[in-house]
Amino acid sequence: EVQLVESGGGLVQPGGALRLSCAASGFTFSSYAMNWFRQAPEKERELVAGITAAGGITSYAESVKGRFTISRDNAKNTVSLQMNSLKPEDAAVYYCNAQGNRFRYWGQGTQVTVSS
Numbered sequence: 176e177v178q179l180v181e182s183g184g185g186l187v188q189p190g191g192a193l194r195l196s197c198a199a200s201g202f203t204f205s206s207y208a209m210n211w212f213r214q215a216p217e218k219e220r221e222l223v224a225g226i227t228a229a230g231g232i233t234s235y236a237e238s239v240k241g242r243f244t245i246s247r248d249n250a251k252n253t254v255s256l257q258m259n260s261l262k263p264e265d266a267a268v269y270y271c272n273a274q275g276n277r278f279r280y281w282g283q284g285t286q287v288t289v290s291s
Contacts, residue, residue, distance in 0.1 A: 177201035177280050179271045184285030187261055191289075195256040197271030197282055205229075208274045209247055209254040213267035213287075220270070224256060239265070261289045 183195040195211065208227050214220040224245040225234045233245050242261075247254040254271060266289045271282035 179273060179280055179282035181269065181271050181282045181285040184269060184287045186288045186290065188291050189261060189263060189289055191261050192257070192259045193261065193287060195258065195269055195271075195285060195287075197254045199252045199254070199271075199273060202273065202275075202278070202280065204252040204273070205249040206275060207280075209245075210272040210274060211245060211254075211256045212270045212272055213265075214270070214284075215264075215267040218267075223269070226254065258287070261287075263289045265289050 178200045180198045181195060183193060185193060187193050206228055208225060210225040211223045212220050213223050223236050223239055224243055226245045226247050230247050235243060242259050244257040266287055268284040268286050270284045273280040
């Protein structure tokens with residue numbers, strides 16, 4: 176059974192930091208590019224950050240460049256998103272996504288709230 180389980184969400188003040196993690200199982204993790212998406216209320220789901228299967232290339236939405244860092248550990252089947260200097264507009268449900276040549280998998284999401 177394929178599973179992507181996110182953790183690390185919560186409430187943080189503006190300017191604060193959170194680290195999201197996603198634990199993967201049930202598929203060949205090292206063969207999949209991994210992404211973090213987010214979806215705020217009444218907004219479309221958007222791609223936040225991505226990392227290639229081997230981890231050599233990362234990409235970020237313009238809105239998070241310089242503040243967020245995506246990383247992966249293929250030995251532990253995990254992908255993380257370090258989020259610094261958080262802003263109220265970063266508040267959303269964050270989803271872990273695995274993208275392969277044929278299949279795509281999603282986690283259940285973790286809530287990030289940025290508020291004073």
